[in-house]
Amino acid sequence: xxxxxxxxxxxxxxxxxxxxxxxxxxxxxxxxxxxxxxxxxxxxxxxxxxxxxxxxxxxxxxxxxxxxxxxxxxxxxxxxxxxxxxxxxxxx
Amino acid sequence: xxxxxxxxxxxxxxxxxxxxxxxxxxxxxxxxxxxxxxxxxxxxxxxxxxxxxxxxxxxxxxxxxxxxxxxxxxxxxxxxxxxxxxxxxxxxxxxxxxxxxxxxxxxxxxxxxxxxxxxxxxxxxxxxxxxxxxxx
Numbered sequence: 001x002x003x004x005x006x007x008x009x010x011x012x013x014x015x016x017x018x019x020x021x022x023x024x025x026x027x028x029x030x031x032x033x034x035x036x037x038x039x040x041x042x043x044x045x046x047x048x049x050x051x052x053x054x055x056x057x058x059x060x061x062x063x064x065x066x067x068x069x070x071x072x073x074x075x076x077x078x079x080x081x082x083x084x085x086x087x088x089x090x091x092x
Numbered sequence: 093x094x095x096x097x098x099x100x101x102x103x104x105x106x107x108x109x110x111x112x113x114x115x116x117x118x119x120x121x122x123x124x125x126x127x128x129x130x131x132x133x134x135x136x137x138x139x140x141x142x143x144x145x146x147x148x149x150x151x152x153x154x155x156x157x158x159x160x161x162x163x164x165x166x167x168x169x170x171x172x173x174x175x176x177x178x179x180x181x182x183x184x185x186x187x188x189x190x191x192x193x194x195x196x197x198x199x200x201x202x203x204x205x206x207x208x209x210x211x212x213x214x215x216x217x218x219x220x221x222x223x224x225x226x227x228x
Contacts, residue, residue, distance in 0.1 A: 002218070002219045003219075003220045003222065004208065004219060004221050005224065006221065006222065007224065007227075008225070009227055011201065026202050026208065035196075036223055038188075039196065039223070040188055041223050043185075043225075044183070044185075046225070047225070053226060054223040054224060056223060056224050057222070058220065058221070059195065059221040060218065060220055060221075061213075061221060063216065065210060065219070066192060066194055067192065067195055068192075069191065070189055070191065075176070076180045076182050078127065079127065085220065089218060
């Protein structure tokens with residue numbers, strides 16, 4: 001299984017975060033939110049300085065690249081329970 | 093029990109709930125049950141405010157102290173409710189994502205500058221794709 005975090009930050013910033021938290025997964029940089037926009041995952045003016053930011057979302061894709069489960073936060077304090085993500089991955 | 097509590101005790105309980113709720117939320121933010129129910133801290137702030145109202149109503153001496161507790165808990169309640177229900181609300185916008193369909197492909201650079209495409213993993217392994225707000 002591959003975990004890819006799509007980040008609005010520059011890669012150096014993401015690497016710092018990944019190193020700090022000792023995260024093993026891959027970050028890709030989407031600084032102009034082009035991919036987030038294509039996925040319908042932009043929270044307009046949702047950032048601390050009124051800038052657009054991604055809507056927190058987690059997608060589980062099977063081996064064929066088909067969406068099997070996804071969750072989009074309606075409140076940015078809320079994230080999917082890791083247990084639910086794991087269950088979706090195990091069900092593949 | 094509340095009906096026999098003095099104003100001072102009610103005020104102390106109010107402050108304890110206020111601080112306890114903030115501390116619990118901050119310390120237990122990584123526990124999904126806590127993180128995913130932010131309305132619980134608003135509820136705790138409302139309880140603290142209600143106790144402070146009771147403290148004011150029951151106070152005889154040192155009324156200002158009870159009022160001070162009420163002002164504090166009330167302000168935190170308003171700020172907390174505004175943050176949770178207004179600031180943190182993410183508007184629902186249309187998304188093309190559907191279970192059973194392929195999401196749009198993309199190619200983005202990873203930290204080592206290598207181009208990563210969703211299509212790279214097709215037929216090879218499952219992918220968990222995470223979008224997040226960034227780090228600040």
